[in-house]
Amino acid sequence: MGSQKRGAGRPAKPVLNRDLIAEQALELVVEEGLDRLTMTRLAKKLSVATSALYNHVDNKADIVLLIQDALVSQVSVEEMLRLTQGEATLDSALAAWARSYRAVFAKYPSLIPLIAVTPVSDAPMTLRMYNIVAEAVVSAGIPQDKVISVIVAFESFLFGSALDMNAPSNVLDAGESSAGSSSLERAIAATKSSAQEAGVATGSADQQVQHTNFYAEPPFQLGLEALIRQALELVQ
Amino acid sequence: MGSQKRGAGRPAKPVLNRDLIAEQALELVVEEGLDRLTMTRLAKKLSVATSALYNHVDNKADIVLLIQDALVSQVSVEEMLRLTQGEATLDSALAAWARSYRAVFAKYPSLIPLIAVTPVSDAPMTLRMYNIVAEAVVSAGIPQDKVISVIVAFESFLFGSALDMNAPSNVLDAGESSAGSSSLERAIAATKSSAQEAGVATGSADQQVQHTNFYAEPPFQLGLEALIRQALELVQ
Numbered sequence: 439m440g441s442q443k444r445g446a447g448r449p450a451k452p453v454l455n456r457d458l459i460a461e462q463a464l465e466l467v468v469e470e471g472l473d474r475l476t477m478t479r480l481a482k483k484l485s486v487a488t489s490a491l492y493n494h495v496d497n498k499a500d501i502v503l504l505i506q507d508a509l510v511s512q513v514s515v516e517e518m519l520r521l522t523q524g525e526a527t528l529d530s531a532l533a534a535w536a537r538s539y540r541a542v543f544a545k546y547p548s549l550i551p552l553i554a555v556t557p558v559s560d561a562p563m564t565l566r567m568y569n570i571v572a573e574a575v576v577s578a579g580i581p582q583d584k585v586i587s588v589i590v591a592f593e594s595f596l597f598g599s600a601l602d603m604n605a606p607s608n609v610l611d612a613g614e615s616s617a618g619s620s621s622l623e624r625a626i627a628a629t630k631s632s633a634q635e636a637g638v639a640t641g642s643a644d645q646q647v648q649h650t651n652f653y654a655e656p657p658f659q660l661g662l663e664a665l666i667r668q669a670l671e672l673v674q
Numbered sequence: 675m676g677s678q679k680r681g682a683g684r685p686a687k688p689v690l691n692r693d694l695i696a697e698q699a700l701e702l703v704v705e706e707g708l709d710r711l712t713m714t715r716l717a718k719k720l721s722v723a724t725s726a727l728y729n730h731v732d733n734k735a736d737i738v739l740l741i742q743d744a745l746v747s748q749v750s751v752e753e754m755l756r757l758t759q760g761e762a763t764l765d766s767a768l769a770a771w772a773r774s775y776r777a778v779f780a781k782y783p784s785l786i787p788l789i790a791v792t793p794v795s796d797a798p799m800t801l802r803m804y805n806i807v808a809e810a811v812v813s814a815g816i817p818q819d820k821v822i823s824v825i826v827a828f829e830s831f832l833f834g835s836a837l838d839m840n841a842p843s844n845v846l847d848a849g850e851s852s853a854g855s856s857s858l859e860r861a862i863a864a865t866k867s868s869a870q871e872a873g874v875a876t877g878s879a880d881q882q883v884q885h886t887n888f889y890a891e892p893p894f895q896l897g898l899e900a901l902i903r904q905a906l907e908l909v910q
Contacts, residue, residue, distance in 0.1 A: 471709055473709050547787050547791070548787055550787060550837070551783050551784055551786060551837055554834070554837035554840070555840050555841040555845065556845070557842060557845050557846075558847075559844070559847055565858065568846065569858040572858045572861045573857035576857060576860075576861070581864075582863075582864035582865075583867065583868035585861035585865070586861050586862060586889065586892075587865070587892045587893040588893075588896065589846075590838060590846075590889075590890075590893035591831075591893040591894070591896045591900070592897075593838070594831055594837070594893065594897060595827075595830055595831040595834055595897060597837060598829065598830030598831055598832065598834035599834075601786065601787055601790035601830070601833060602829070602830050604787075604790070604791050606793060608793055609791065609792070609793050609794065610826075621805050621806075621808040621809035622801065622804045622805045624812075624818055625808045625812070625821035625822050628817075628818035628821070629818075629819050629823070631819065653822065653826075657826035658827070658830070659823075660820075660824065660827045661830060661831060661901060661904075663904065664827070664900040664901050664904035665897060665901075667900065667903075667904070668896060668897075668899065668900035668903070
C-alpha cells in the first residue's frame with residue numbers, strides 16, 4: 439500500500455485534548471485497573487509522547503479529575519433544571535437524578551471508592567452538577583444548611599446501590615453451608631417468590647439498565663423512597 | 675547471641691490457620707492493594723511455602739471470603755440479638771448495627787467494591803451476621819419478603835457512607851474555579867455555619883470513629899433516620 443492511499447483512507451489523527459484524554463484514561467482504568475493508570479501508559483494508549491500528554495494534564499490526580507468529570511457529565515440533571523423552572527416536583531427531580539446517577543456509576547464500580555473521595559474543585563462538570571442540584575432543591579424549599587446533607591445522603595446510597603447492581607443475584611444465598619442460617623434462607627425464599635410474582639426477575643421493573651443482580655431493584659426502591667420522603671419533610 | 679537465648683526470647687512461630695491467613699491477607703491488601711494479593715505474596719508474608727498455604731485456602735477467591743469474614747465478624751450484632759430476645763427496639767437495633775457496620779468498613783474503603791459483590795455462601799461469620807439480623811427484624815414484625823430489601827438498602831447506604839467518611843472535609847468545596855457554582859457555595863457556607871454551631875466540626879457528635887470528613891455525620895444521620903423510618907413502617 440502506498441502512503442497516499444493509506445492517508446486518504448484514514449481519518450486524521452484526532453487532536454490531543456482533555457476530552458480525548460479523559461475517554462482513553464477511563465478505558466485504561468476499566469480495562470486494567472487504577473493501579474495501571476500512569477502518565478506513561480496513558481501516553482502510549484493515546485499514541486503520543488509522554489511530554490505531549492504533560493502539555494494537557496499535570497499528573498495522575500489531574501487525570502482522575504478528568505475521569506470524574508467524564509462520568510458525572512453523563513448524569514442527567516434535566517429534571518433538576520425543570521424543578522428550578524417550576525416545571526417539576528422535588529420528588530420527581532430527586533428520583534430522576536438518583537436513577538441516572540446510579541446507572542452511570544454502576545458501569546464503573548471499581549472507580550467508586552476513588553470518585554467518592556476526590557474533591558470536586560477542579561472538575562467543572564462535577565461542580566456544574568452539584569450547583570444545578572443545589573439550586574433546584576433550594577428552589578423547592580430545602581433549607582440552605584440541609585442541601586449538602588441531602589445530596590451526600592443520596593450519594594452515599596447511590597454509590598452503594600451502584601455497587602449492589604454489580605453483585606451476582608445469588609450474593610446472599612446461603613448455599614451449602616446453611617447451618618444456622620435458616621432465618622436468612624426463609625427471607626431469601628420469600629423475596630424470590632415475591633419478586634417472581636412482581637416480574638422483577640424477568641427484568642420488567644427496570645429496562646433502562648442491564649442487571650447482573652435481578653434483586654437490586656426492590657432495595658433500591660425502598661431506600662430511594664425513604665430518602666425522598668425525608669427530603670420532602672425538610673421543605674420549608 | 676546463641677541460639678538458645680534467641681529461642682527462649684521469642685514466641686513460637688504461630689501455627690498456620692485460616693484466622694492468621696485472613697489477618698495477614700487483610701494487611702497485605704490494605705498496604706499494597708488488592709491487585710498485589712496473590713498466593714505467592716501471601717505465602718511470603720506468612721513466611722511459609724506456597725504449598726503450605728494451599729493446604730488451608732484454595733485460591734485468591736477463597737482468601738477474599740476469609741477477608742470478608744474477618745471484617746464482618748467485627749460488626750456488632752449485640753443489639754440485634756437483644757431485639758430477638760425482646761430486649762431492644764427495632765430502631766435501636768438497626769441504628770446500632772448500622773453504625774458498627776459503617777465504622778468497620780470505613781477502615782477498609784478500597785475493599786468495599788469487592789465485598790459488595792462477593793457471595794456470602796462460604797463465609798460463615800458473614801452468614802451468621804445476616805442470619806442474626808434477619809431473625810431479629812422478623813421477630814420485630816418486618817415481613818419475610820421485605821427482609822432482604824431492608825438489609826440491602828441499609829448496606830447500600832452504609833457502604834457509601836463508609837466511603838464518605840474517608841472523603842476530605844473539602845470534598846465539595848468549589849475552590850477557585852467557582853464560576854457558576856454559587857448555589858453550591860451558599861449551601862456549603864450554610865452547612866459549615868450550622869455544623870460549627872452544633873459542634874460537629876470539633877468532632878463532638880461522634881467520638882467513636884476518627885473522621886477525616888468532619889461533615890460526614892449529618893448526611894449519615896439524615897439517611898439513617900430515613901431508612902429506619904421506612905423499616906418501621908413495614909412492621910406488621
